[in-house]
Amino acid sequence: MKQALFIDKNDPSEFWIEDIRGRFRVEREVDKVLSKKLRTRKNCPYKATSLETLVSCTQALISAHYSEKFKVSAPRWLIGGASKIQMAFNLNWSPGGNKNQITEMVLRMEPAASVCETSRLREFQLIKYVEEAIPVPTVYWEDSDAKYFPYPALICGFCQGVTKPTQSTSNVSGLGTNLGSHLRKGLSGEFMSHLATLHNLPIDEPGLSAFDIPSAPQDAARWNVDWWRRVWQEDSNQPVPLMDLAGGWMSANLPDLDKASLIHGDYRTGNFLFDETTSTITAWLDWELGHIGDRHEDLAWAMSRAFGHMDETDTDFLICGLLSENEFITQYKVHSGLSINLETLHFYRILAAYKAIVIVLGAGVRNAMNSKSHQDVLLVWLSGLASVLLDDLRQLMSKVV
Amino acid sequence: MEITLDLALSTILRSMTEVILPALDSSNKLAQEQSQLVVGLLTLLSNREPDRLTYTLTELEHYKDLAVKLNPFWSSDILKSLTATAEELLDKAKGNPDTEVILNKLRREIADIAGQVSDGTDKAAREARTLILSACSEQQLRERSWLLMQGWETDPSSIPELSELLRLRQDDLST
Secondary structure: OOOOOOOOOOOOOHHHHHHHHHHOOOOHHHHHHHHHHHHOOOOOOOOOOOHHHHHHHHHHHHHHHOOOOOEEEEEEEEOOOOOOEEEEEEEEEOHHHOOOEEEEEEEEEOOOOOOOOOOHHHHHHHHHHHOOOOOOOOEEEEEOOOOOOOOOEEEEEOOOOEOOOOOOOOOHHHOOOOOOHHHHHHHHHHHHHHHHHHHHOOOOOHHHOOOOOOOOOOHHHHHHHHHHHHHHHHHOOOOOHHHHHHHHHHHHOOOOOOOEEEEOOOOOOOOEEEEOOOOEEEEEOOOOOOEEEEHHHHHHHHOOHHHOEEOOOOOOEEEOOOEOHHHHHHHHHHHHOOOOOHHHHHHHHHHHHHHHHHHHHHHHHHHHHOOOOOOHHHHHHHHHHHHHHHHHHHHHHHOOO | OOOOHHHHHHHHHHHHHHHHHHHOOOOOHHHHHHHHHHHHHHHHHHHHHHHHHHHHHHHHHHHHHHHHHHOOOOOOHHHHHHHHHHHHHHHHHHHOOOHHHHHHHHHHHHHHHHHHOOOOOOHHHHHHHHHHHHHHHHHHHHHHHHOHHHOOOOOHHHOOOHHHHHHHHHHHHHO
């Protein structure tokens, strides 16, 4: 008879952590943050941090890098994401010896455990690297080892713009945003051209030292599948047979990589700011899931049913509320000059649905159970999205098994 | 489905006590008092939720015993019928002390099988995959209906009412 071994995921043993690390091959920095998450899971709930404390920590971090006089003022909370604590503030300083100026900035700090457990160092490096090619916030300083803040953090510039039309409504985290036909026309071109630019940037750069570069043909897919299978193993509460079916199928059907690209990892409406009057994208946000991998991953993620809606005539599904599937694929090819392999795209659509379920149903619920974040109530709400995502995953899987 | 009452209550309480209450205008006495009452009631429900089923069964047993004792002195057909139904329910409940535990074990076992057959090429593996995917479809529809008011569906009108889906399932089981 099979002997069931009881694993307490809320109090993981070192033996279990090492076993998991051995079973799933992920990038070094990903392994580092995931292992830390498990080792600090027990008895480390999120401790509410006041604006005053965050201002003191911000001053300490800036002082370590900037020796002139400065002043932090007007601190205020920001909302919008499901994973990080965000505070906007004004910095009165004289950068580069220039005259005194006020720069609006944003602090992004992790809670005790995040719905997306990621590296601030990687986020910092990636934004810094792409800033001349794509509109992004300027990154200033990072505290990836939590030397100055209670938890790892980074500071970047505040960007003007909105994530959804001022008069519109949407669900949490910008999901289900309807941009309307006027904005749709203006934004879809930049949405595609920025993605194409990102995927064509060189990857072997010294500034990206926290990223591993895939060398074997299946490395990119394997690291990615293993990343999310590992998080599901670490965080899931209720077993879901469909997730085991999909996980096993993906591991046995890894596609080869034809060109390694920089991947945003959460490329969708809700993660860019735009100017409502000019219909232009002012900044791409949330680079924390970025890595080097297969361009099909970003395409597949954007195609998720969770990020789009039907058009006004109820005939076409609009990817990210912007383009029909045909337009999306055609425009990507035109802008990037890169091909799309439909089999590979389907594999990554399965992975996209799987990853989204891991985030909302696995990590989100586990973190809320352990009081790990500043918005556990939002994480519980967000777990309901899994019902739609699981249906997507079932439909995608039924085409391949 | 993970939106359970105990998890929802505990996170709502944290949100109330750590974020919302400290931000309330201290001069608004009505809002202050009512928010404290909200916290008090939620705390009560949250603390008692783990014992709720046992409490209900204990109360049912209590009244069933009382009905049995009353029977020689003051009886009615309705009381006799209800006593019999209560005994039946209590017997069933005692035979299944923890539905959640058994449900989770069953899900785990089926999930393990799903992982094992995920890429098998033999007939048994293919059949098992088809069965698992088909069963997912039925269960997912119930979950989507349960959560419909959250607003995730692109076409909410395509999702049947939960009560209708539960009734259909019960009808299937009884035929």
